[in-house]
Amino acid sequence: MEEEVRTMMYWNSGGWIWMIFMSLLWIVLIGLIVWAVVRLTQQPSRHDDARGGGPAPRETPEEIADRRFASGEIDADTYTAIHERLARRRASQHR
Template sequence: MSTVMYWDGGGWAWMAFMPLLWVVLLGLVIWAVVRLTHPAGHDSSSHGWKQPPRETPKEILDRRFACGEIDAATYTEARERLAAHEPGPR
């Protein structure tokens, strides 16, 4: 006959604690994934996340000319068109 010894030192407590442990562990994993996949900066005007500043049409044109994407004639013509469509003081 074999004698099997069981340790009954709070088995019910572990059974009650384990679901709570898994919920906390799952919450930590979700928090870590969100934290690593989103930028760290916060800005109240954009629902909590910083947005890169938007370039104006003039800034885009200047950047494209500076990078050599467009030539001087195209740049000058586009600047004149932009100036014609800019809202002025009324």
């Protein structure tokens, strides 16, 4: 009878260990699933390039002027002056 009681006691403590292990296993498994779903459904950031790797390339001054002119931030005279000034600067740098 004493052996029976001892066996039941060890089985009972083993059951608690098993229950804790299974709970942790499920928590980790659910966490991995949530992480995978978030990772797969996440939109790429604005700073990622088209290949999905590094940061987007910096805009050149000409591209900035083009964008600002297209959006109406600057008028045609300012746009022309910017391009002429940039061309002069670029020419002086190459001398």
